[in-house]
Each structure stands twice: as C-alpha cells, then as structure tokens.
Amino acid sequence: MDEFTYITTPIYYVNDEPHLGHAYTTVLADVLARFARLRGTPTFFLTGTDEHGQKVERSAREHGITPQEQADATVVRFQETWQRLHIRHDDFIRTTEARHIRVVESALQALWDKGEIYAGSYEGWYCVPDERYWTAKDVADGLCPDCGRPVERLSEKNYFFRMSAHQDWLVAYVEAHPDFIRPESRRNEVLGFLRQPLGDLCISRPAERLSWGIRLPFDPDYVTYVWFDALLNYVTAALGPQAVLPEGISDWGGGLLRSDARFATLWPRCVHLIGKDILTTHAVYWPTMLHALGLPQPRMIFAHGWWNVEGIKMSKSLGNVVRPLDLANVYGVDAFRYFLMREMTPGRDASFTPDLIEARYRSDLANDLGNLLSRLVAMTGRYCEGRIPAPATETDAERALRAQVEGISEPVFEAIERLAVNDALGIVMDLVGATNRYLEATAPWTRAKAGETGRVHTILYTGAEALRVASVLLSPVLPERMAVLQRSLGCEPRDPRRADLVLGLLTPGTAVVPGEPLFPKDVTA
Numbered sequence: 001m002d003e004f005t006y007i008t009t010p011i012y013y014v015n016d017e018p019h020l021g022h023a024y025t026t027v028l029a030d031v032l033a034r035f036a037r038l039r040g041t042p043t044f045f046l047t048g049t050d051e052h053g054q055k056v057e058r059s060a061r062e063h064g065i066t067p068q069e070q071a072d073a074t075v076v077r078f079q080e081t082w083q084r085l086h087i088r089h090d091d092f093i094r095t096t097e098a099r100h101i102r103v104v105e106s107a108l109q110a111l112w113d114k115g116e117i118y119a120g121s122y123e124g125w126y127c128v129p130d131e132r133y134w135t136a137k138d139v140a141d142g143l144c145p146d147c148g149r150p151v152e153r154l155s156e157k158n159y160f161f162r163m164s165a166h167q168d169w170l171v172a173y174v175e176a177h178p179d180f181i182r183p184e185s186r187r188n189e190v191l192g193f194l195r196q197p198l199g200d201l202c203i204s205r206p207a208e209r210l211s212w213g214i215r216l217p218f219d220p221d222y223v224t225y226v227w228f229d230a231l232l233n234y235v236t237a238a239l240g241p242q243a244v245l246p247e248g249i250s251d252w253g254g255g256l257l258r259s260d261a262r263f264a265t266l267w268p269r270c271v272h273l274i275g276k277d278i279l280t281t282h283a284v285y286w287p288t289m290l291h292a293l294g295l296p297q298p299r300m301i302f303a304h305g306w307w308n309v310e311g312i313k314m315s316k317s318l319g320n321v322v323r324p325l326d327l328a329n330v331y332g333v334d335a336f337r338y339f340l341m342r343e344m345t346p347g348r349d350a351s352f353t354p355d356l357i358e359a360r361y362r363s364d365l366a367n368d369l370g371n372l373l374s375r376l377v378a379m380t381g382r383y384c385e386g387r388i389p390a391p392a393t394e395t396d397a398e399r400a401l402r403a404q405v406e407g408i409s410e411p412v413f414e415a416i417e418r419l420a421v422n423d424a425l426g427i428v429m430d431l432v433g434a435t436n437r438y439l440e441a442t443a444p445w446t447r448a449k450a451g452e453t454g455r456v457h458t459i460l461y462t463g464a465e466a467l468r469v470a471s472v473l474l475s476p477v478l479p480e481r482m483a484v485l486q487r488s489l490g491c492e493p494r495d496p497r498r499a500d501l502v503l504g505l506l507t508p509g510t511a512v513v514p515g516e517p518l519f520p521k522d523v524t525a
C-alpha cells in the first residue's frame, strides 16, 4: 500500500508550550508513520514550528532579545518533548530557515506574476495597543476582546490573494474527491462554508507594524500573512533538505513536478493531520493557494477532534493545561502514547481526566498486557528451564488462538487506513485478552502437576507466539515497551516489519529473560 507515504502535523507556534493537544497530533502522525514502515511503505514524516508573527515579535521585545533569538530559545521545548515522546520524524522544519523563506518568496513572486495577487485596501477595526485587527462581530461593543480598550476604524493598503476566483473549482474538487477532507463531518462543514461567497484573502501586513515575517519580494514594505508562510512549509520539506527551486521558475507547479522527482513522488501522497480548529486554513486557503500555483492537491486533510479537560476547553487562562511530560513521567512515555491513541475516536472530541489514564493504565497495560508477559516468562522459567519450549501436538484450543492471530493483521491495517488507531488497538488488545483466557482455560500449571510435559510446552509456546505477534502490532504505539517485551521472550528486538507477523518465529531453546514488570503497578500521579 502507498497510503501514507508523506505525513505531516501542523507546525506549532513557538510562543506556546507543548500541551496534550500538540502531543496528540504528533503522536498520531508518529504512529501512522511507524505502521507504514512496518508494512514496508517508504515514509516521510514531517513536523516543525511556525516562528513568524506578532506573538513571537512581542515576546522577544518583552525579553529584550531579537525575534530569532526568541524562536531559537523556545523551539527546543518542542524538539525535546518530541524526543522524549519517541517521535521519530524524518524532518523538523522551522519557518525561519533559509530553505523555507526561499520557497515562500518564490511562491509569492509566481502568484504576483500571474496576477493572482493584487494590491487593495483593507478596512477593519484596529486595536492600537494590541496592534491587531478585529472583525465587526468581535468588537460589537467597540472594545478589543483581548485587552478591553476601544478599537478604531482603520483603512490601509495591503495585498490580496484572489481566493474567490478558485471557489467554484474548490467546490467541484471536494465533491469529486470524497476522501480529500476527512472525516465526513468536516467535509460537510467545508462544503457548507463554501456555500457562501468566498472573499479574497489579505496576505500582507505593513512591515512598519509587523516586521517579523517574510517580506513580499515585489514590495518589501510588507511582510506575508503568517498563514500564507506557514502552509507552504509542507511544500518546502517535500523539496528536500536544500529545497532547491529551479532558477526563475514561472510555472511553479508544473515546473516543480517535472524538475524534482522526490517532490513529484511525495506531494500527491501527502496526508495533513490537523486539529479541527485549523480546518478552514487547510481545507479552503491551502487548496486554493496550491491550485493558483498550478500544484496538485495533497491526498488527504484529516481533522481530528479536540481534547478537552474534564469536559472543559483547555486554556492557559483557565489554568487547566495538561503537560505531556507530566503524564509521561508518571505512567511512562509509551503508556501515555497508548492512552492518547486508545481514548480518541477519530473525528470526535475526547475528554481528559486523570481517572481515565489511570484506568487505562491499570486495566489494559498493567493487568492484561503486562501480566500476560510475566505469567508466560514465569511459567517458562518454572516448567521449561527458562527456555522457549518446542510445541507438540495442537488441540482445538491452539487452533482457535492461532486462527485469531492469523486473521489479525488485515483488520488492524484496515483500521489504520481509516486512521482509527483506537480500533486497531482494540483489535490487538482483544487478542491479548484471548491469550489470557486461553491460559486460564488450558491451565498449564495443572498439566505440569499431572506430568503432561508435551501439553505444557505446546501451551506456553502458543501463548508466547500470540503475545509476540500482538507486541509487533502494538509497537508503533508502544515502541520502547514492546522492544523490552520481545527481549523478555528471547527475540532480538528490531524495527518491526511485516514478516514478524507470521507465527512460529520464536526459536525453541532460546532463553527467556525475566525482568521488572513491563508496567509497574505502583505509579503515583
């Protein structure tokens, strides 16, 4: 399959601290990329940071440093968090990098040359101390919703992208490509939005007011609107580490597709993972920008739901922001990843509560998965001198478990193709549960007492194999813990691959390695 060869997350604002929501999107992308690698699909996984704009400029001023220094100081929060959370991205893009600035300038120039960008006048309600515009709806009482001070009517020259000219094309495109915007509810939301006439998009800010941005190549008194800059990151990274653009390229789209084989391969297979908060920018602004540039569309835009905290929106002002590393420090990184993936139904909102992660940790991980491993390793120690036994004759009980193991990959991969990682995990955890029940039903401890050695060997081998296969399918979510599990069962851990999903790979005679519990019970929040 070539479903998920290029996977992106939104690029996060550097002025913020990574929180549960950022961690969710990034772990989801990492899990999908790891599943793709498991299946043998070449994968390119991109994340990064959005570093221009007013907030960074302002906080730099407050700290008495340059905006670049401010961005350099804060980008590490994201990089360190991703490293801790076992995120294995192929590229980390920062919008202040030279490779990206070149791409944005080139795109602006190409659109200007084509007449897709024009100079016009922008009118709106402006808050002078906050240096920002508000819409009439925001300032119904004449006051700035942020600082409460009076706003004033202002009109100024700016540059506009002819977004309205692409509206009919976009509607037809979305209608003809049912999988372009997913899930269905978000697609309907976009189609609903597109029933109103689409305006043109103001894509500049006067540099005298906001200098921390990319200058318009055709008018250096202006910088680019931050979203115009940010969205293009996905193209920059697809162009490779140097992002080389052909000299004086006018046919930006067709030209790139012809001149850059890497880009031509990656771009049409791109899947953008986003939160529902940034649907319009990705599903309306971005496709029209690409279309104006003459580029094809990415394969899919997938908007996931919102993580709330105890049913309430997470926000700094409410003081309920959940920090990913706080949870990872208590439950372990992999358990935290498991929780995020298991608890969120794609397309819906999820609510974080401390009880929920505690319950998932105890029931799914410590009890079902962790106990299965310790029972198997302990019994192999007791009844088989600590070595993987050679199986003897199978009975119906083994055949039933084997059938479940053999049939598991298809539905798991099918769920992953729907981006339903929660369903995929449910299927694998059913196998873990079935393996526990198999041990209960076949009771090797009773057989051992009765001296039925062959039977004990068959049961322990079959149980260990079922757990090993489950661990391969869990490894995209729990990469570090599943490597430990596999080592305990006597297999050399390696990056999981499809071939590991067949039964019978454990070699009889290999020593099992007893160790600490995989998910210790004495965690304290």
Ligand code: MSP
Binding pocket: 009, 010, 011, 012, 013, 016, 020, 021, 022, 024, 025, 050, 230, 231, 232, 233, 273, 274, 275, 276, 277, 278, 305, 306, 307, 308, 314
């Ligand atoms: N910089 C823009 C994105 C530009 S992409 C070309 C931005 N950045 S952000 O730092 O605000 O991060 C937005 C993303 O973080 C959301 O789209 C979503 O992926 C994630 N989340 C932020 N809060 C969230 C929740 N409470 N719940 C789930 N995810 C949310 O917007």
